[in-house]
Amino acid sequence: MKAVLFDLDGVLVDACDWHYDALNRALKDVVNYTIDRDSHDKIYNGIPTLTKLSILKEMGIIREEDFTEISDRKQWYTIQVINDFCTESVSKISLMKLLKAEGYKLGCVTNSIRKTAELMLERSGILEYMDVVITNEDSVNHKPHPEQYIQALVILNTLPENAIIVEDSPKGLQAARLTGSRVFQVKNSTEVTKELFKDKL
DSSP: OOEEEEOSBTTTBOOHHHHHHHHHHHHHHHHSOOOOHHHIIIIITTSOHHHHHHHHHHTTSSOGGGHHHHHHHHHHHHHHHHHHHOOOOHHHHHHHHHHHHTTOEEEEEOSSOHHHHHHHHHHHTOGGGOSEEEOTTSOSSOTTSSHHHHHHHHHTTOOGGGEEEEEOSHHHHHHHHHTTOEEEEOSSGGGOSHHHHHHHO
16 A cells, blocks of 8 residues: 545545534525535535535525625634644544555645635644645536546556545445545544544554
C-alpha cells in the first residue's frame, strides 16, 4: 500500500451536522424552508450544495434565481461554525504522523468546496500532512461517481490496488469501491485512529 485517501465530513471531522444546520439556516433566511433530518439523511447527505439546491428546485421549493444567495449564506454560516467549533485533533495528527512515517502519501477527497475543506483541515491540524486535497471545485462528477478519487490517485501516481480509501457515507463508499481500491468503512470520525489501521493492516 502506498497511499491513504480520506473523506472529510464524518471521517476526519464530524462536520455533517454543521453543513446541515448551515444550509437550513440559509434556506430559512431566503425561502422560509428547512430540510427535515430524515430527508437529509436519505437524500442530501454527502452531496454538494448545488446538487442539493437542484433537487429542491425540481421539487418546486426554490427557484434557480435563489441559488446564489442561498449558497453564499450557507457558506458564511459554515465558516462561522467551523471557526467556532473545529479544533485541533490530537488523534488525527497522531495518525497522520504515523502514516507519514510509514511512507504513505495522504490525501483528502470531499464534496465540500475548497475554502471550507481547507479551513477544516487547517483548524484540525492536519492540512500540512495532505499531499493532495480534491474538492467539488476540482471535478465535473462528484460522489457517488469515482472521478474525485481517481483524480487524487493520478496526482499521487498511485494505482487503485495500492491505495486505501476511508469513507463513511453510502455515496462516498460507492465512489470509493468503484475505484478498485481497498476501502475502510467507518461510522464516524472517532473510529479514524491509529488503531483502525493497526487492526486492518
